[in-house]
Amino acid sequence: MTDLTTFIAGLPKAELHVHHVGSASPRIVAALAARHPDSAVPTDPEALADYFVFRDFAHFIEVYLSVVDLVRDADDVRLLTYEIARDMARQNIRYAELTVTPYSSTRRGIPDVAFVEAIEDARKAAESELGTVLRWCFDIPGEAGLEAAEETTRIACDLGAAGLVSFGLGGPEIGVPRPQFKPYFDRAIAAGLHSVPHAGETTGPETIWDALTELRAERVGHGTSATRDPRLLAHLAERRIPLEVCPTSNIATRAVATLDEHPLREMVEAGVLVTINSDDPPMFGTDLNTEYAVAARLLDLDAAGVAALAKNAVEASFLDPEGKARLAAEIDAYTAVAGR
Numbered sequence: 357m358t359d360l361t362t363f364i365a366g367l368p369k370a371e372l373h374v375h376h377v378g379s380a381s382p383r384i385v386a387a388l389a390a391r392h393p394d395s396a397v398p399t400d401p402e403a404l405a406d407y408f409v410f411r412d413f414a415h416f417i418e419v420y421l422s423v424v425d426l427v428r429d430a431d432d433v434r435l436l437t438y439e440i441a442r443d444m445a446r447q448n449i450r451y452a453e454l455t456v457t458p459y460s461s462t463r464r465g466i467p468d469v470a471f472v473e474a475i476e477d478a479r480k481a482a483e484s485e486l487g488t489v490l491r492w493c494f495d496i497p498g499e500a501g502l503e504a505a506e507e508t509t510r511i512a513c514d515l516g517a518a519g520l521v522s523f524g525l526g527g528p529e530i531g532v533p534r535p536q537f538k539p540y541f542d543r544a545i546a547a548g549l550h551s552v553p554h555a556g557e558t559t560g561p562e563t564i565w566d567a568l569t570e571l572r573a574e575r576v577g578h579g580t581s582a583t584r585d586p587r588l589l590a591h592l593a594e595r596r597i598p599l600e601v602c603p604t605s606n607i608a609t610r611a612v613a614t615l616d617e618h619p620l621r622e623m624v625e626a627g628v629l630v631t632i633n634s635d636d637p638p639m640f641g642t643d644l645n646t647e648y649a650v651a652a653r654l655l656d657l658d659a660a661g662v663a664a665l666a667k668n669a670v671e672a673s674f675l676d677p678e679g680k681a682r683l684a685a686e687i688d689a690y691t692a693v694a695g696r
């Protein structure tokens with residue numbers, strides 16, 4: 357049979373937890389930095405690799421924000437978005453829900469309408485030229501507080517971004533309690549958006565409970581600490597609330613000490629619907645194919661097992677039923693041939 361790495365590379369995949377600016381590969385960051393020479397971010401891809409070595413979660417946020425600072429006009433946004441889709445297409449990612457933080461751009465002076473137009477242009481071009489379908493999760497950068505929450509909610513609910521499917525909450529969790537964002541999630545949910553906050557990445561299971569009860573999370577970003585609370589694990593399994601697991605990210609941010617200590621297996625054994633994701637792939641020196649290989653090792657999976665994980669992502673996605681059926685059939689057809 358095909359070796360597992362080759363099988364994973366060719367496997368049609370969906371990704372549900374991956375950030376817009378956090379997907380800027382050294383190639384893309386170098387192009388953006390060259391457009392803005394006053395930035396502290398190196399323009400040389402090799403120096404960039406060193407720049408992306410993080411001491412801890414706070415340092416990661418600091419570096420991340422310096423890359424955010426490179427996205428200054430609608431052309432930067434369009435370039436970034438389309439080039440991310442190109443990197444995805446190369447990995448056979450057929451569908452991605454990309455977490456976008458409009459507030460980071462509007463506070464830098466990019467008009468909200470121009471921002472939405474830029475990502476929508478890139479989305480349409482990516483779908484027709486690269487075959488990768490993008491949808492958006494607009495997320496509140498938690499560290500920016502309620503002003504950012506208000507602005508994000510307004511852009512999500514009022515500007516009619518055609519690719520928008522969900523509403524999120526990112527940034528640091530420590531010192532940023534989830535319940536304060538309830539009114540904003542209520543408005544987004546009333547406007548027809550799905551709730552997908554980050555929770556339990558760097559804090560305990562009580563944050564995940566808050567995300568479920570206060571923010572009505574339909575999926576949970578990370579949920580790493582869920583395994584510390586058996587009642588929570590059982591609840592997630594029973595309600596079929598998926599976790600967006602990002603193994604390498606958890607190591608890079610020191611949320612989990614080592615891959616061998618990652619709770620992925622425990623989640624699966626508890627019957628939780630897990631999906632495998634890359635979070636901020638170039639910043640963590642990874643990509644979705646690598647994350648599937650990591651998951652295969654942690655869970656002792658063969659090709660059929662990896663294909664089942666890929667189908668979890670389809671099931672947990674906000675694709676319409678026809679889109680889900682089509683992508684699941686693509687995975688099955690590929691596995692029938694390449695997975696023997």
Ligand SMILES: [Zn+2]
Pocket residue numbers: 373375526554577635
């Ligand atoms: Zn994330």
